[in-house]
Amino acid sequence: MTHPRAQFPLGPFTPYAQNPILVPEGDGWESGSIYNPAAIVKDDQVVLLYRAHADDIVSHVGYATSDDGIHFTRRPEPVLSPSEDYERFGCEDPRVTEIDGTYYLTYTAWDRTNAQLCLATSSDLITWTKHGPLFPDFNTFEPNADDVPTPWSKAGAILDKQVDGRWLMYFGEGSIYHAWSDDLLHWEPAPQDQPLMLPTNPGTFGEFLVEVGPQPIWTDNGLILLLHNAAVKYDDGSVRYTCGQLLFDPARPTEIMARMDYPWLEPTTHEDQHGLVSNVTFVEGLVHFRDTWFAYYGQSDSTLGVATFEPGTPWS
Template sequence: MSHPHADFPLGPFTPYEANPILRPQGDGWESSNVYNPAAVVKDGQVVLLYRAHADDIVSHVGLATSDDGIHFERHPEPVISPTESYEEFGCEDPRVTEIDGTYYLTYTAWDRKNAQLCLATSTDLFTWEKHGPMFPDYNTFLPQGNDLPGPWSKAGGILATPIDGRYLMYFGEGSIYYAWSDDLIHWTPGPQDEPIMVPTAPGTFGEFLVEVGPQPIITDNGLILLLHNAAVKNADGTVRYTCGQLLFDPRRPTEIMAQMNYPWLEPSTYEDQNGLVSNVTFVEGLVHFQDTWFAYYGQSDSTLGVATYKVGEKYGSL
C-alpha cells in the first residue's frame, strides 16, 4: 500500500511547540525516563508503544492512545516487560508494523552484555507473544567494529508491503542491514559483510553510526522511504543524534537510491539537549493521521516529543 502524500524528502517537519508530549510519571516502572516510541493508527486513534524505566534503567514498553496525535492517555501497566534471560535488564526501543490485523513489533533485548533484536506479535497491542532473538550471530557494528565479544543487533523496521511475495526488514545500529521473510516470523539476514549503509564520511552527521528509525513506507510513486537516526561522537566522548532519510527502488531494495545530506530533525530545545544521554533526537514512530504526518521521537533518552508535517506544507519559498 502506497501513501498518496508521501514524497522524498518527507516534510518539512516542525517540532510541536509544547513538547514533551509524555514525561516520566509516578514512582514505578515509568518514573525516571519515557522515550523512543513506536506508533501505529488503530480504530481512529494513534497508539504509542514507548520505552520507559525507573532509576534502575530496566526498560519496559508502555502504551498510550490519542484522538489527535498530541494528547495521550496512558495505559497504567506496561504491555511488554522482561521475562527472559536475554532481556533481563530491558525490553527497549520498539518499532511496529501492522499487516493483515497482526502487529509485528521489534525491540531490543538487553542483558547488560549484548543487545539482541527480538520480535513479538499481537492482534490487540496489549497481549504479546515473544518469538525470541532474530539474529543471534550478528554484530551490526561491523565492519567498523565495536570491540564486543558477542552478538549485537538493534532497530528493526518491517515494510508492510511485500516485494515479490517476501517481506523486507531494514535493521541495525552502527551500520544498516536487510533481512527477508516469507512468514514475518522467521527472518534471513543479508551477509554480515554487506551492509546497506555504513557510517557516513568524516564531518557529516552520521560519521559515528547510523541506525534504522521507524518502519519504512511506500511513497506515492512506489519507492521505499526509510527514516533513520545518525550520530556523531564529540572529542569528549559525548554524542549527538539527529535524523535523516533514505530512498530505495523496490526492484533494488538493498541499494540506496538517494539520501538526505543534512538532518530533517535535530536537537533544538532544552529537552532535546539535556537528559540521560544529552543532545539526542531519536525517531522511532511515524504515522499518517488526519492529513498530517506525525514523527515521534525520544528527547535525550528522557522525554518524548513529536514533530508534524501537515500535507501541503512546503519548505521555505523564494
C-alpha cells in the same frame, strides 16, 4: 499501504511547540525516563508503544492512545516487560508494523552485555507473544565493531507490503542491513560483510553510526522511504543524534537510491539537549493521521516529543 502524498524528502517537520508530550510519572516503572516510541494508527487513534524505565534503567514498553496525535492517555501497566534471561535488563526501543490484522513488534533485548533484536506479535497491541532473538550471531557494528560484543543487533523496521513475494526488514545500529522472510517470523539477514549503509563520511552527521528509525513507507510513486537516526561522537565521549532519510527503488530495495545529506530533525530545545543522554532526537514512530504526518521521538533519552508535517507545506 501506499501513503497519500508521501514523497522524498518527507517534510518539512516542525517540532510541536509544547513538547514534550509525555514525561516520566509516578514512582514505578516509568518514573525515570519515557522515550523512543513506536507509533501506529488503530481504531482512528494514534497508539504509542513507548520505552520507559525507573532509575534502574530496566526498560519496559508502555501503551498510550490519542484522538489528536498530541494528547495521550496511558495504560497504568506496561504491555511488554522483561521475562527472559536475554532481556533481563530491558525490553527497549520498539518498532511496529501491522500486516493482515497482526502487529509485528521488534525490540531490543538487553542483558547489559549484548543487545539482541527480538520479535513479538499481537492481535491487539496489548497482549504479546515473544518469538525470541532474530539474529543471534550478528553484529551490526561490523565492519567497525571495535569493542562491541557479538551478538549485537537493534532497530528492526518491517515493510508492510511484500517485495517480489517476500517480506523485507531493514535493521541495524552502527551500520544498516536488510533481511528477508517468507512468514514474518523467521528472518534471513544479509551477509555480515554486506551492509546497505555504513556510517557517513567524517565531518557529517552520521559519521559515528547510522540506525534504522520507524517502519518504512511506500511513497506515491512506489518507492520505499526509510527514516533513520544518525550520530556523531566527540572526543569527550558525548554524542549528538539527529535524523535522516533514505529512498529505495522496490526493484532494488537493498541499494540506496537517494539520501538526505543533512538532518531533517535535530536537537534544538532544552529537552532535546539535556537529559540522561544529552543532545538526542531519536525517531522511532511515524504515522499519517488526519491529513498530517506525526513523527514521534525520544528527547535525550528522557522525554517524548513529536514533530508534524502537513502535506503542501513548502520547504523554506
